Amino acid sequence: MQSHQDLSHSEPSGKREQAKAANRAAILKAARLVFAELGVEAATVRDIIRQTDLASGTFYNYFKSKEEIYGALVQDTLIEFTRLLKDMKQEDMSYEDYLRTAFGAYFRFLCQQNEEVFCLDSPIINKPVMRFDTPEMKAVFQEVRKDIESVLQAEGRTKVDTEYLTAAAIGIARELGNCMLIRIATKSCGREHAIDEATEFATHMTLSGVRHSAT
Amino acid sequence: MQSHQDLSHSEPSGKREQAKAANRAAILKAARLVFAELGVEAATVRDIIRQTDLASGTFYNYFKSKEEIYGALVQDTLIEFTRLLKDMKQEDMSYEDYLRTAFGAYFRFLCQQNEEVFCLDSPIINKPVMRFDTPEMKAVFQEVRKDIESVLQAEGRTKVDTEYLTAAAIGIARELGNCMLIRIATKSCGREHAIDEATEFATHMTLSGVRHSAT
Amino acid sequence: MQSHQDLSHSEPSGKREQAKAANRAAILKAARLVFAELGVEAATVRDIIRQTDLASGTFYNYFKSKEEIYGALVQDTLIEFTRLLKDMKQEDMSYEDYLRTAFGAYFRFLCQQNEEVFCLDSPIINKPVMRFDTPEMKAVFQEVRKDIESVLQAEGRTKVDTEYLTAAAIGIARELGNCMLIRIATKSCGREHAIDEATEFATHMTLSGVRHSAT
Amino acid sequence: MQSHQDLSHSEPSGKREQAKAANRAAILKAARLVFAELGVEAATVRDIIRQTDLASGTFYNYFKSKEEIYGALVQDTLIEFTRLLKDMKQEDMSYEDYLRTAFGAYFRFLCQQNEEVFCLDSPIINKPVMRFDTPEMKAVFQEVRKDIESVLQAEGRTKVDTEYLTAAAIGIARELGNCMLIRIATKSCGREHAIDEATEFATHMTLSGVRHSAT
DNA sequence: GATGAATGAGCATTCATTCAT
DNA sequence: GATGAATGAATGCTCATTCAT
Numbered sequence: 001m002q003s004h005q006d007l008s009h010s011e012p013s014g015k016r017e018q019a020k021a022a023n024r025a026a027i028l029k030a031a032r033l034v035f036a037e038l039g040v041e042a043a044t045v046r047d048i049i050r051q052t053d054l055a056s057g058t059f060y061n062y063f064k065s066k067e068e069i070y071g072a073l074v075q076d077t078l079i080e081f082t083r084l085l086k087d088m089k090q091e092d093m094s095y096e097d098y099l100r101t102a103f104g105a106y107f108r109f110l111c112q113q114n115e116e117v118f119c120l121d122s123p124i125i126n127k128p129v130m131r132f133d134t135p136e137m138k139a140v141f142q143e144v145r146k147d148i149e150s151v152l153q154a155e156g157r158t159k160v161d162t163e164y165l166t167a168a169a170i171g172i173a174r175e176l177g178n179c180m181l182i183r184i185a186t187k188s189c190g191r192e193h194a195i196d197e198a199t200e201f202a203t204h205m206t207l208s209g210v211r212h213s214a215t
Numbered sequence: 216m217q218s219h220q221d222l223s224h225s226e227p228s229g230k231r232e233q234a235k236a237a238n239r240a241a242i243l244k245a246a247r248l249v250f251a252e253l254g255v256e257a258a259t260v261r262d263i264i265r266q267t268d269l270a271s272g273t274f275y276n277y278f279k280s281k282e283e284i285y286g287a288l289v290q291d292t293l294i295e296f297t298r299l300l301k302d303m304k305q306e307d308m309s310y311e312d313y314l315r316t317a318f319g320a321y322f323r324f325l326c327q328q329n330e331e332v333f334c335l336d337s338p339i340i341n342k343p344v345m346r347f348d349t350p351e352m353k354a355v356f357q358e359v360r361k362d363i364e365s366v367l368q369a370e371g372r373t374k375v376d377t378e379y380l381t382a383a384a385i386g387i388a389r390e391l392g393n394c395m396l397i398r399i400a401t402k403s404c405g406r407e408h409a410i411d412e413a414t415e416f417a418t419h420m421t422l423s424g425v426r427h428s429a430t
Numbered sequence: 431m432q433s434h435q436d437l438s439h440s441e442p443s444g445k446r447e448q449a450k451a452a453n454r455a456a457i458l459k460a461a462r463l464v465f466a467e468l469g470v471e472a473a474t475v476r477d478i479i480r481q482t483d484l485a486s487g488t489f490y491n492y493f494k495s496k497e498e499i500y501g502a503l504v505q506d507t508l509i510e511f512t513r514l515l516k517d518m519k520q521e522d523m524s525y526e527d528y529l530r531t532a533f534g535a536y537f538r539f540l541c542q543q544n545e546e547v548f549c550l551d552s553p554i555i556n557k558p559v560m561r562f563d564t565p566e567m568k569a570v571f572q573e574v575r576k577d578i579e580s581v582l583q584a585e586g587r588t589k590v591d592t593e594y595l596t597a598a599a600i601g602i603a604r605e606l607g608n609c610m611l612i613r614i615a616t617k618s619c620g621r622e623h624a625i626d627e628a629t630e631f632a633t634h635m636t637l638s639g640v641r642h643s644a645t
Numbered sequence: 646m647q648s649h650q651d652l653s654h655s656e657p658s659g660k661r662e663q664a665k666a667a668n669r670a671a672i673l674k675a676a677r678l679v680f681a682e683l684g685v686e687a688a689t690v691r692d693i694i695r696q697t698d699l700a701s702g703t704f705y706n707y708f709k710s711k712e713e714i715y716g717a718l719v720q721d722t723l724i725e726f727t728r729l730l731k732d733m734k735q736e737d738m739s740y741e742d743y744l745r746t747a748f749g750a751y752f753r754f755l756c757q758q759n760e761e762v763f764c765l766d767s768p769i770i771n772k773p774v775m776r777f778d779t780p781e782m783k784a785v786f787q788e789v790r791k792d793i794e795s796v797l798q799a800e801g802r803t804k805v806d807t808e809y810l811t812a813a814a815i816g817i818a819r820e821l822g823n824c825m826l827i828r829i830a831t832k833s834c835g836r837e838h839a840i841d842e843a844t845e846f847a848t849h850m851t852l853s854g855v856r857h858s859a860t
Numbered sequence: 861g862a863t864g865a866a867t868g869a870g871c872a873t874t875c876a877t878t879c880a881t
Numbered sequence: 882g883a884t885g886a887a888t889g890a891a892t893g894c895t896c897a898t899t900c901a902t
Contacts, residue, residue: 016861023862041256045897055863060898095426132390164416165425167394171386179382201379208424210380211310231881235886259871270888275873446882453883471686475876485884490877525856562820594846595855597824601816609812631809639854640810641740661902665865689892700867705894 095151103202310366318417525581533632740796748847
C-alpha cells in the first residue's frame with residue numbers, strides 16, 4: 001500500500017523526517033488526551049490511535065508499548081517542568097522566593113498540560129496524568145529537596161527535616177493543583193488569577209502556616 | 216413444596232459458617248494486598264484468588280466483581296478511619312488540637328492498613344490502597360473541611376480559603392504518610408515514633424509553616 | 431444439618447417415601463415451568479431449583495443432570511399423551527374419527543401442559559417444551575403412522591404416502607397448536623372452544639383440504 | 646495530522662480485500678454448519694471458529710457476537726427465500742398455483758441451505774437452521790398469509806380462518822421439508838424428484854386433503 | 861514507513877456438579 | 882437424605898502486538 005517515492009534518502013530533514021516527527025507528536029498528543037480522559041490503565045492503544053489519522057500498527061513504529069509511550073509522556077512532562085523551573089530559578093534566591101517560583105512553575109505547568117482538557121465539552125479533571133511515584137519524579141523531588149536545603153542553609157536554618165518538608169510542599173502542590181484545575185475548568189475563576197492565588201496560598205502555607213497566613 | 220426439615224438450621228456457627236467467614240476474610244485480605252502491590256486497576260480477580268487457596272469461581276460466591284470487592288474495601292477503610300477520627304475528636308478542641316488529632320488519626324490508620332505489607336519480604340510502598348478521588352473520600356474531606364471551618368470560626372478567623380486549606384492539609388497528610396510508611400518499612404525508625412514525628416511535623420507545618428517550625 | 435429420625439426403615443410408603451415423591455414432583459414441575467419460560471437450553475439447574483424450596487445439591491439426588499430431567503419430562507409428557515390418545519382411541523374408528531380423536535387429544539394435552547404458563551402474569555408461549563426430534567417422539571409418530579395406515583387400509587385406500595401424510599398431520603398439529611395456545615393465552619377465546627376449533631380445523635384440513643373446508 | 650499517503654487506497658480488490666471476504670465467508674459457512682449440527686443455542690463461537698483455520702479473536706473482527714452472526718445468517722436466509730418466492734410469484738395466480746409455487750420455493754430453498762450438510766460423511770438433519778419463531782420469519786408468514794387471503798378472495802372464498810390455514814400450510818411445509826431432506830440425505834431419492842414430490846403432496850394436501858389426494 | 865487484519869494469551873464470569881457437614 | 886459452598890472447566894470477549902501487503 002505504499003508506492004514509489006524512494007528517491008530522497010539523503011537529507012535527514014526532508015518531508016519524510018517532518019512527517020515522522022509530526023506523527024510522533026500526533027500520537028503523543030492523542031495519548032495525553034486519552035490518558036487524561038480515561039486514566040492510564042483504562043486507556044488502550046486503540047483509544048490513542050483512534051484519535052489520530054494513523055493505523056494501529058503505526059503506533060509500534062514509534063513506541064514499543066503503552067507503557068513506553070506513557071513513560072515518554074512522563075519524561076516529556078518532567079523535562080518540560082524541569083526546564084520551566086530552571087528558567088525561573090535565579091542565583092541567591094531567598095527561601096520565600098524559591099518557594100514562590102517553584103510553586104508558580106508547577107501550577108503554570110499544570111495548566112499547560114491540561115490545555116486540551118479545558119477545551120473539551122465537559123472538562124473532567126479526573127486523574128492527573130502526572131505520577132508522583134516514578135523514578136524520574138523522585139529525581140525531581142530530590143532536586144527540589146536539594147534546592148530547599150541549600151536555600152535554607154543560606155539562611156542559616158539547618159535543623160529542618162527536609163525530606164518531610166519537601167514531601168509536604170509536594171503534597172500541597174499536588175492537592176492545590178487539583179483544586180486549581182477544577183476552579184479553572186468550572187470557570188469559577190480566570191486562569192492567571194487562579195495560578196497566582198494557588199501560588200500565594202501554597203507559598204504562605206509552606207512558610208508560615210495558616211495561623212499566620214490570614215490574621 | 217417440601218415440609219419436614221427446617222429443624223436443624225438453628226445455630227449459625229457450625230463449621231460451615233466459620234469456613235464462610237474465614238474465606239470471605241481471606242479474600243478481602245488477599246485483595247487488600249494485591250491492590251496494594253499492583254494497584255487497583257492492574258489487579259485482576261485471578262491475582263486476588265491466586266493469593267488464597269480457593270478456586271476462581273469461589274470469588275463470585277462472595278463478591279459480584281472486582282469493583283464490588285474494591286468498594287467493600289474502601290467502605291471498610293473509610294468506616295474504620297471515620298470511626299478512629301470520631302473517637303479522637305472532642306468537644307471544643309482548639310484548631311491546633313484538631314489538626315494534631317486528625318493527622319494523628321490518619322497516620323495511625325495508614326499504619327494499620329499496611330500491617331500486612333510490612334510483613335512482606337520486601338515491603339513495597341508503591342501505591343497506597345487509599346484513593347483520594349472516590350465519592351466516599353470526598354465526603355470525608357468535606358467533613359474535615361467543615362471541622363476546620365468550625366474550629367477556625369471558633370477562634371475568630373474567617374477569611375481563610377478553607378477549600379485550599381483543606382486541600383493543603385490533605386496533601387501534606389498524603390505525602391508525609393507515604394514518607395512515613397517508607398521510614399517504617401525500611402526500619403529506619405520505630406512505628407510509634409514515626410507516627411508521632413509525622414503528626415508533629417504535619418501539625419506544625421499546617422499551623423506555622425516551616426519558617427517557624429525549626430528556629 | 432440433619433438430625434435424628436433414623437427410626438423407620440421398614441415400610442416403603444412412610445413419610446420419607448412421600449417426601450421423596452413430593453420432592454421429585456416439585457422438581458419436575460419447576461423444570462417444566464422454567465423450560466417453558468426460558469427455553470431448555472437457556473434454563474439452568476439453578477433456575478429450576480430456585481423455583482422449589484430445595485437446595486441445589488438435592489437436584490442431583492433425583493436427576494443426574496439437566497439433560498436427564500429434560501428427558502424425564504419428555505418421557506412423562508409422551509407417556510401422558512400416549513395414554514390420552516390410547517384412552518380415546520376405539521376399535522373400528524373411521525379415518526375421520528381417528529383424526530379427530532388424535533388431533534383432539536394433542537390439543538387438549540397441549541393445554542394441560544401449559545396450564546402453569548397460562549397462570550403467569552404475562553403468559554408467553556415462547557418455545558413449546560415439546561420436542562419433535564427425539565427418538566421417543568419419533569416412536570409416537572410411528573405409532574400414529576401405523577394407526578393411520580391401518581384405518582386407511584380398512585377403508586381400502588392404500589396408495590397414500592403415509593410417511594408424508596403423517597408428517598403433514600404432525601406439522602398441522604404443531605403449528606395449529608401454537609396458534610391455539612396463543613389464542614388462549616391472549617384470552618381471545620375460551621379454552622374448550624379453542625380446542626374444538628383447532629381440532630375441527632385440523633381434521634377438515636387433513637381430510638379435505640381447504641378448498642372444501644369452507645365452501 | 647499526517648498528510649501524504651492516501652494515494653494507494655484506490656482499488657478495493659487487493660489480496661487483503663480478497664482475504665477479508667474469504668474469511669467472512671468461511672466464518673459464515675462454518676457457522677451455518679455448526680448451527681445445523683449442534684443447534685444455535687448449544688453452538689459456541691469457539692465451535693464455529695474451530696471449523697475454520699482462523700484464530701478466536703478473528704471472529705470478532707467480523708461479528709460482534711454469536712447472536713450477530715446468527716442474525717446475519719437468518720437475514721441472508723430470509724432474503725434469499727423471499728427473493729426466490731418473489732421471483733416465482735406471478736400476477737393473477739390461482740390459489741392452487743400459488744400454493745404450488747410457495748411450497749416449491751420453500752422446498753427448493755431448503756435444499757440449497759443444506760447443500761453443505763449433504764456433503765458431510767453422515768449428514769444429520771437434526772435441527773434445521775431455519776427458525777420459525779423469529780420476528781423476521783413471522784413477517785414472512787404474514788406475507789404468505791396475505792397472499793393466501795388475496796388469492797382466496799379472488800376466488801370468492803372469504804370465510805376461511807386464514808390464520809389457521811397459514812399455520813397449517815407452514816406446518817405441512819416444515820415437517821414435509823424435514824422428511825424430504827432425510828430422503829435426499831439417505832439417497833433414497835433424487836433431489837429434483839424429492840422436491841417435486843414434496844411440493845405436489847403439500848399442495849394437494851392443502852387443497853383437497855388426503856381423502857381425495859389418492860383415490 | 862504505513863496499513864489494518866490476524867493472532868492468541870488473558871480476563872471476567874457462569875454453572876453443572878461434588879462433597880463435607 | 883438435604884444442604885449449599887467449593888470447584889474448575891468452559892465461554893464470550895478484549896486488546897497488545899505482529900506481519901504480510
